[in-house]
Amino acid sequence: MSTRTRRLPSLGGRRTLALLAPLLALDVLVFLVPTAYLLRVSLTARTPGGAFVEGSWALDGYRYVTETSLVHEILAFTLFFAVLVTALAVAVGVVYAYAAWCATGWTRTLLLGGAVCSLFTTLVVKLFAVLLVYSPQGLVNDLLRAVGLASEPVLLVDNLAGAVIGQLYIVVPYAILAVYAVLSSLNTQLVEAARDLGADGSGVFREVVLPHVRPGIAVAAVIAFTWSVGAYPAPLLLGSGSEQTVGILVSQLLLARFDWPAAAALSVVTAGTVFGSLLVVLWRLDLAGGLLDA
Amino acid sequence: MRERLLNAAGRGVVAVLLCLLVLPLAVVVATAFDASGAVAFPPRGLSTRWFSALLASSTWLQALLNSLVVATGTSALSTAVGVAAALGVRQLDEGRRRAVVALAVLPLLVPGVIIGVTTLTLFSQFGLQQSYVALVLAHSLWATPLAFSVIQASFARFDWQLHEAALDLGATPIRAFTGVVAPNVRAGLAVAALVAFVVSLQEFVIALFLSGPDTRTVPVAAWNSLRQSLDPVVSVVSALLLVAVVGLVVVVGALAGVGRFASDL
Amino acid sequence: MLELDDLTVTYGDLTAVDGVSLNVRDGELCCLLGPSGSGKSTLLRAVAGFEPPDRGRVRIDGQDVTDMPPHRRPTSMVFQDWALFPTKSVAENVAFGPKMRGVGRADRRAAAQEALKLVEMTDYAEADPTDLSGGQQQRVALARSLIVEPDLLLLDEPLSSLDRGLRETMQVELKRIHDRVETTMLYVTHDQNEAFTLGDRLGVMEAGRLVQVGTPEAVYTDPVDRFVESFLGSPNLITCRVVDVDEGPTVETPFGVRVPAPVDPDRLTLGDDLVVSLRPERLSVTAVPAAATDGGTGASVLATVVERVYRGSDVRLRLSVDETELFVKRPIGADGGLAAGDEVTVRWAPDEATYFDTSGARCR
Numbered sequence: 060m061s062t063r064t065r066r067l068p069s070l071g072g073r074r075t076l077a078l079l080a081p082l083l084a085l086d087v088l089v090f091l092v093p094t095a096y097l098l099r100v101s102l103t104a105r106t107p108g109g110a111f112v113e114g115s116w117a118l119d120g121y122r123y124v125t126e127t128s129l130v131h132e133i134l135a136f137t138l139f140f141a142v143l144v145t146a147l148a149v150a151v152g153v154v155y156a157y158a159a160w161c162a163t164g165w166t167r168t169l170l171l172g173g174a175v176c177s178l179f180t181t182l183v184v185k186l187f188a189v190l191l192v193y194s195p196q197g198l199v200n201d202l203l204r205a206v207g208l209a210s211e212p213v214l215l216v217d218n219l220a221g222a223v224i225g226q227l228y229i230v231v232p233y234a235i236l237a238v239y240a241v242l243s244s245l246n247t248q249l250v251e252a253a254r255d256l257g258a259d260g261s262g263v264f265r266e267v268v269l270p271h272v273r274p275g276i277a278v279a280a281v282i283a284f285t286w287s288v289g290a291y292p293a294p295l296l297l298g299s300g301s302e303q304t305v306g307i308l309v310s311q312l313l314l315a316r317f318d319w320p321a322a323a324a325l326s327v328v329t330a331g332t333v334f335g336s337l338l339v340v341l342w343r344l345d346l347a348g349g350l351l352d353a
Numbered sequence: 354m355r356e357r358l359l360n361a362a363g364r365g366v367v368a369v370l371l372c373l374l375v376l377p378l379a380v381v382v383a384t385a386f387d388a389s390g391a392v393a394f395p396p397r398g399l400s401t402r403w404f405s406a407l408l409a410s411s412t413w414l415q416a417l418l419n420s421l422v423v424a425t426g427t428s429a430l431s432t433a434v435g436v437a438a439a440l441g442v443r444q445l446d447e448g449r450r451r452a453v454v455a456l457a458v459l460p461l462l463v464p465g466v467i468i469g470v471t472t473l474t475l476f477s478q479f480g481l482q483q484s485y486v487a488l489v490l491a492h493s494l495w496a497t498p499l500a501f502s503v504i505q506a507s508f509a510r511f512d513w514q515l516h517e518a519a520l521d522l523g524a525t526p527i528r529a530f531t532g533v534v535a536p537n538v539r540a541g542l543a544v545a546a547l548v549a550f551v552v553s554l555q556e557f558v559i560a561l562f563l564s565g566p567d568t569r570t571v572p573v574a575a576w577n578s579l580r581q582s583l584d585p586v587v588s589v590v591s592a593l594l595l596v597a598v599v600g601l602v603v604v605v606g607a608l609a610g611v612g613r614f615a616s617d618l
Numbered sequence: 619m620l621e622l623d624d625l626t627v628t629y630g631d632l633t634a635v636d637g638v639s640l641n642v643r644d645g646e647l648c649c650l651l652g653p654s655g656s657g658k659s660t661l662l663r664a665v666a667g668f669e670p671p672d673r674g675r676v677r678i679d680g681q682d683v684t685d686m687p688p689h690r691r692p693t694s695m696v697f698q699d700w701a702l703f704p705t706k707s708v709a710e711n712v713a714f715g716p717k718m719r720g721v722g723r724a725d726r727r728a729a730a731q732e733a734l735k736l737v738e739m740t741d742y743a744e745a746d747p748t749d750l751s752g753g754q755q756q757r758v759a760l761a762r763s764l765i766v767e768p769d770l771l772l773l774d775e776p777l778s779s780l781d782r783g784l785r786e787t788m789q790v791e792l793k794r795i796h797d798r799v800e801t802t803m804l805y806v807t808h809d810q811n812e813a814f815t816l817g818d819r820l821g822v823m824e825a826g827r828l829v830q831v832g833t834p835e836a837v838y839t840d841p842v843d844r845f846v847e848s849f850l851g852s853p854n855l856i857t858c859r860v861v862d863v864d865e866g867p868t869v870e871t872p873f874g875v876r877v878p879a880p881v882d883p884d885r886l887t888l889g890d891d892l893v894v895s896l897r898p899e900r901l902s903v904t905a906v907p908a909a910a911t912d913g914g915t916g917a918s919v920l921a922t923v924v925e926r927v928y929r930g931s932d933v934r935l936r937l938s939v940d941e942t943e944l945f946v947k948r949p950i951g952a953d954g955g956l957a958a959g960d961e962v963t964v965r966w967a968p969d970e971a972t973y974f975d976t977s978g979a980r981c982r
Binding site: 072074075076077078079080081082083085086088089090092093094096097100151154155157158161168169170172173174175176177179180181182183184185187188189191192198199228231232250260263264281282285286288289290291292296305306309310313314319322323326329330333337 | 358359360363364366367370371373374375376377378380381384430433434435437438440441442444445453456457459460461462463464465466467468469470471472473474475476478490491493494497501526551552554555556557558561562571572573575576579587591594595598599601602606
């Protein structure tokens with residue numbers, strides 16, 4: 060009896076598989092297969108006439124990526140941009156989530172509600188509004204002048220600052236909620252214990268809160284970093300045109316120049332860079348476990 | 354106790370952050386009612402004429418319809434797949450469970466541009482680019498892991514002994530789920546469905562790659578319009594989207610509590 | 619040492635601590651005893667500085683600390699679930715207080731070793747607190763609080779999550795440590811035995827008020843009101859009716875027997891209720907045939923044994939008299955080998971019973 064159940068997949072096992080099948084099918088068919096196909100396209104020959112030469116094998120795409128200095132510059136800028144946005148987003152996310160955690164009643168609802176609304180607002184709408192608010196005639200500049208922090212309009216759009224601000228509006232809500240999700244499991248008694256043993260507000264934050272939210276910070280950083288490496292609309296709309304990212308270049312190659320091997324190769328290199336750097340960082344910080352739990 | 358952890362400076366910083374976070378959203382709504390037609394803030398006189406302009410525009414109405422179709426499809430697919438998967442992983446051991454969760458979460462870690470490019474290259478092989486199916490499948494790639502994790506969290510709060518009791522008392526697995534489990538995790542299922550709906554409704558980059566003239570969603574139409582000229586109808590559409598999203602968030606918040614909702618997300 | 623003066627803490631409409639005044643002496647271990655929801659933990663948290671009082675003052679060593687934030691107070695607290703920092707090792711947990719006070723790394727390591735030695739946990743210095751058993755976590759929490767040499771150590775039901783055997787071991791251990799360090803301690807518990815074992819003095823709380831303070835013996839033998847009597851001592855609270863006031867106060871029990879009630883007649887009104895409390899260990903039980911010779915002038919009543927529980931050190935009897943149940947505790951061999959169903963005579967000396975009027979106030 061026991062040997063039979065061990066050899067044959069039990070009814071429970073088959074049911075588990077059936078329940079997981081839709082998820083696996085979705086991820087395999089719409090994600091893994093296209094990714095494999097992209098890999099294949101990146102290894103085809105370029106052609107001036109169409110998208111790519113079917114069935115051909117070539118390293119044209121990768122040669123383009125490795126040999127074009129403009130691509131190097133764009134890759135370097137993209138990484139710089141992503142790191143900058145990630146650092147700012149994580150800092151804002153931690154401070155904001157901590158404030159929401161400290162708050163009670165309506166204040167907390169307001170803080171979390173604001174983050175959730177921003178999260179669920181189409182980024183096109185957000186960027187369009189950010190353009191209005193941060194433009195030289197916009198509200199932020201009005202406020203800066205009103206409180207005497209600036210006499211001249213400060214240029215906050217059509218430059219790097221604009222691209223960064225726009226991208227922050229996209230990733231900060233995710234960062235806030237990722238940190239808050241972990242923070243919400245922090246036992247208040249630990250905070251009280253720290254206070255009781257002589258820790259002031261900053262001591263509590265440094266010694267109890269920060270160690271606890273490390274997994275949340277990891278998730279926030281991963282989201283902010285990967286999405287900023289793929290930044291596309293924010294630099295396009297709020298940058299000056301010299302804030303070219305990999306995402307912009309890929310879409311140009313694909314949609315305007317019909318250079319599919321180059322676009323595919325650049326996508327593969329970018330995705331590889333993202334995952335490579337994430338693995339290194341996670342391995343160094345030993346946070347992978349926390350990431351999957353969160 | 355907690356309230357006293359933040360000093361005045363900390364509170365000030367957070368108040369500024371909150372204002373900066375929601376200010377653009379408020380501005381969008383305000384400009385939708387601007388009479389002048391200039392996209393500016395603060396508005397110089399109130400009018401609803403741009404709402405009429407929206408209703409008269411077949412392009413925008415088509416985009417609204419497209420968005421609703423894609424979001425509804427994504428919501429249905431993601432929730433169904435999410436429920437099945439959340440039930441499935443309960444029976445897996447730790448290692449396999451992690452592998453499944455990792456696979457489900459992986460697409461969330463890939464920038465939209467790259468998802469757009471990869472799905473476009475494949476779907477175009479089958480002539481599926483610019484179709485609703487392509488959009489729903491691609492959006493589900495992002496919506497499913499979110500729905501899945503919300504459902505998992507709500508399953509984790511459910512007392513599964515009740516489910517076992519129902520099976521023990523002779524209920525079929527399907528009856529046990531619909532009769533005992535579903536009513537208890539209803540809020541979680543609603544949250545998951547709404548999250549998936551909103552994820553699709555607001556998604557832009559993937560849709561930019563995958564939608565065509567007939568399947569263009571609102572964000573894509575807004576983007577195209579913005580790239581050409583600052584059309585006040587964009588404000589109106591944005592305001593409508595925003596109000597819809599805020600409404601959904603309020604509903605969801607009421608169903609599940611904002612704090613729990615935010616920490617489930 | 620610790621002086622509480624009219625301390626009041628409210629949550630909205632609920633008054634959790636209601637006008638409590640208490641003096642705890644230097645070096646004393648004072649227990650706050652009360653059922654859950656009586657406000658004892660809130661009182662402790664107010665002393666620690668976690669709950670701002672609505673009224674009243676908290677003074678420690680003559681210094682008013684009412685408006686002082688928790689991290690400046692000369693107090694330290696052992697939490698109910700110990701609240702060890704899960705991200706820090708045992709030694710780091712213990713060294714936390716000195717670290718917050720700016721003590722250098724080497725010095726605080728040494729101090730942590732010293733504190734761990736006191737609670738016999740030196741072998742676990744590098745362990746992860748989540749890997750420790752409940753009793754071990756309890757010791758670490760104690761060391762973590764003692765290392766900062768608080769003027770006043772606050773303990774919030776620190777043993778309530780332990781199983782019974784361990785709890786008794788830890789009570790002895792706590793007593794030993796208290797004798798060693800001579801720190802003043804305020805100890806909250808809902809367990810009467812724990813309070814009696816540990817407390818030099820104890821304070822009984824009910825509904826936010828501190829109703830009685832005294833040595834365990836004084837509180838047990840001389841409860842101030844009906845609440846303290848029922849919480850600490852007696853399950854046998856019998857509501858009787860006053861049937862005679864002037865000719866030697868007499869009450870009628872619900873089971874019809876009239877017994878003398880040696881209460882000041884001025885406090886009695888004919889026809890009123892009077893609650894008579896009979897301590898289980900002060901009731902004597904004899905088999906009926908012996909009782910038949912009794913004249914029946916004292917306080918005695920016929921009863922039926924419902925249950926007999928042999929407890930090793932004593933025997934507990936549950937008796938029924940009509941609708942009323944009586945609980946009796948007798949030394950081994952003093953109950954004459956009774957069994958369920960036996961008819962017995964229960965006797966008590968009216969002088970040894972305690973009496974409460976309808977408001978719950980003690981009459982005698």
